[in-house]
Amino acid sequence: MDKNEEKTQVEEQEQDQVVNPWQVSSKGKIDYDKLIDQFGCQRLDTSLIDRVQRLTGRPAHVFLRRGVFFAHRDFGEILDAYERGENFYLYTGRGPSSEALHLGHLVPFMFTKYLQDAFKVPLVIQLTDDEKCMWKNLSIEESQRLARENAKDIIACGFDITKTFIFSDFDYVGGAFYKNMVKVAKCVTYNKVVGIFGFTGEDHIGKVSFPPVQAVPSFPSSFPHLFSGKDHLRCLIPCAIDQDPYFRMTRDVAPRIGYHKPALIESLFFPALQGETGKMSATDASSAIYVTDSGKVIKDKVNKYAFSGGRETIELHRKLGANLEVDIPVKYLSFFLDDDAELERIKMEYGAGRMLTGEVKQILTRVLTETVERHQRARAAVTDEMVDAFMAVRPLPDMFN
């Protein structure tokens, strides 16, 4: 069977949009309802969000209020358990493929920090340096270097060192973690991973071997230094929805090897500046705002690249108002402008044509510059010793306090 034929079965069923951990593309806007149907997850409804507010005694995070995290699997069961007084832990991760993170990369980490603070739970963060070494053909040394650099950006998001373990696969694979990898691998056929991930016969076996590596942090026994004797601790995974295939596989396997299925809470993709047909690329610099960008670069990128829903002429704009459905400045503000009233005002004024794209872009530039500069200050304070401390294999005695 040749490569294209195999692809046919998997991806071109949904030819209008392709969403997997390595590719997010669509002919038009991503159809998230279709994705929810296709993947078989649930929409995150307001009753669940209300429950989060009630259980944690905090207002819901902006990413919850605005539907950035919009889908889930078994999130209700996590809340049930929490309400019964049971603990859980968070697991998220990053594939370190680039030196600097862009704003889209920050989204799951900002949200995970909120979850950690709100629920007071431990967190494991996987840096898949092995994955990036295999997919991007980076050297092991370069993948490991990028993992440490990315760890600094992650730490800069404000995680609590008494509740957070960051690990890289090249450092940590082995022992109980490797045993769980073998347990998972035994339960998944090659045909199955072809169906889920679209691998072909010409792909190297490193790719075929990788899904269990991303699966097993879902199981507490992969972290004996943290969760020894707590094999039934539940796991909640905040991630972008393109990671769902890994965890569909994981959830399929979990009960067969005696573990809970991990729960998921899944986000939209943070759109590229050029418009909402995919997620931003870590390698196309003009498609994204990086956390290393200066205020001037941010201003230039926003002005030059951010796709506008404004009309062709001022007259037409005053008459019709901006098309908010496609407008990137408004989308970006809905991620990063905390003030609900201010956001509503902008959407109202802009949508009615009383505000022009230039004004909205100016507000966006200010908001993003503040966000990025705050991040840069936090990152500058992260030392190598702090990275070592977060990545040390150690017990976390206060992780549930």
Place this chain on the structure above:
Amino acid sequence: MDKNEEKTQVEEQEQDQVVNPWQVSSKGKIDYDKLIDQFGCQRLDTSLIDRVQRLTGRPAHVFLRRGVFFAHRDFGEILDAYERGENFYLYTGRGPSSEALHLGHLVPFMFTKYLQDAFKVPLVIQLTDDEKCMWKNLSIEESQRLARENAKDIIACGFDITKTFIFSDFDYVGGAFYKNMVKVAKCVTYNKVVGIFGFTGEDHIGKVSFPPVQAVPSFPSSFPHLFSGKDHLRCLIPCAIDQDPYFRMTRDVAPRIGYHKPALIESLFFPALQGETGKMSATDASSAIYVTDSGKVIKDKVNKYAFSGGRETIELHRKLGANLEVDIPVKYLSFFLDDDAELERIKMEYGAGRMLTGEVKQILTRVLTETVERHQRARAAVTDEMVDAFMAVRPLPDMFN
């Protein structure tokens, strides 16, 4: 493509005999010349054996003199390097699928001990408990228990603890070893492992992931506690020829990741009591003599099951002589009877019909009982502390002395 079609490509090319790490079968006797051609290794000729004697100042091991180790890859280059005063190391292993070893399992270890003593070189022994867990559907705990039990039998072969590191994959995979696994996996496509090992789409991905695990002990950098800074140390692998597929793959990959190709010295299969159409099974007790068998059991098995080349009647036997080509007692004696003159006498007398099968079986029973009882005494002296000591991740400062 269904399972059978895929098999067609790989195995039924050589339908008369199937030899891979999980299956050795043939319609008649294994055709080793054909196997050498098919695999692309070399026959071990007398000039190489003479060279071993000259370089080590010792008589060649009975397994060399009698062609038990009969094939090789680059063994000459190992001897060249040794002659130039360069060091090398030995790598062999075992898949711990059964409690007790049979005589066939001892063959590579007895020979490896001879090589270690003769060349005064370090040795790594891999116990592939992960492989057996995946192929035999054993639990991790049971695979690890069997690995430790098998380690005792291996230690009983007399290896030098100052030169020998025994490890199990479940214990040792990780760190530098895992990095080499990833390096190897990146260089091998799924189609390639299908071609080499005959995997099908219904096989689980643990199987697809495994070949790099068996490959990387061929590279000194997988053992930083032993060979740090010695990345160009050569490796010689004594094994039965059914393991050749792993090392064909390894040798193909090695230069692409900056390592020497490992050299191999490969043995015939130790035949089943019932005759020379495959290798003994670890699970069919009547096909093999186990190292745990008593003298009485050995006597019964030899008398009842050992396929005889003797003739149907004594008259016919006296006239035609035994057919030594198919006679199992003579085959077994050629492995385990050290005395060349005595073996020649038996073959002469038996082949001429002056000796009967019963007499040869009596000699074989004595020889095997001695071998097995010697092993049992040695194994009884192996303590758990010795196993721990051999398996400790530690430097071996005297390994080349």
